[in-house]
Amino acid sequence: MLVTNLAILVLAGFVGYYVISKVPNTLHTPLMSGTNAIHGIVLLGGLVVLGLGVDGWLSKLLLVIAIAFGTINVVGGFLVTDRMLEMFKGKDPKKVAAKVEAAGEIEPGAGPQ
Numbered sequence: 001m002l003v004t005n006l007a008i009l010v011l012a013g014f015v016g017y018y019v020i021s022k023v024p025n026t027l028h029t030p031l032m033s034g035t036n037a038i039h040g041i042v043l044l045g046g047l048v049v050l051g052l053g054v055d056g057w058l059s060k061l062l063l064v065i066a067i068a069f070g071t072i073n074v075v076g077g078f079l080v081t082d083r084m085l086e087m088f089k090g091k092d093p094k095k096v097a098a099k100v101e102a103a104g105e106i107e108p109g110a111g112p113q
Helices: 002-021 025-052 057-088 093-103
Strands: none
Touching (some): 025 057
């Protein structure tokens, strides 16, 4: 049984790598957001199981570790997604004009109003 489970894990890893490597760069941001949602569900499941009561200290310890790692993964994933979305925002014309004026390339007041 253990060998079968390990074989499934290895094959799933290869399939996952193959599928993700074929995703175009423009679709990585939505893919990351979907992954964050899945990790949120995993985190919620861990909290529910912990709240229902678990026998044994090892099970409780593993649940707490899973919840901690899930929390780190969700928060970090949203931070990275936010940074990626910031790259797609256009620059504010007033800020660009202020930087150009500060550099002395155009006369003050000649930028967009």
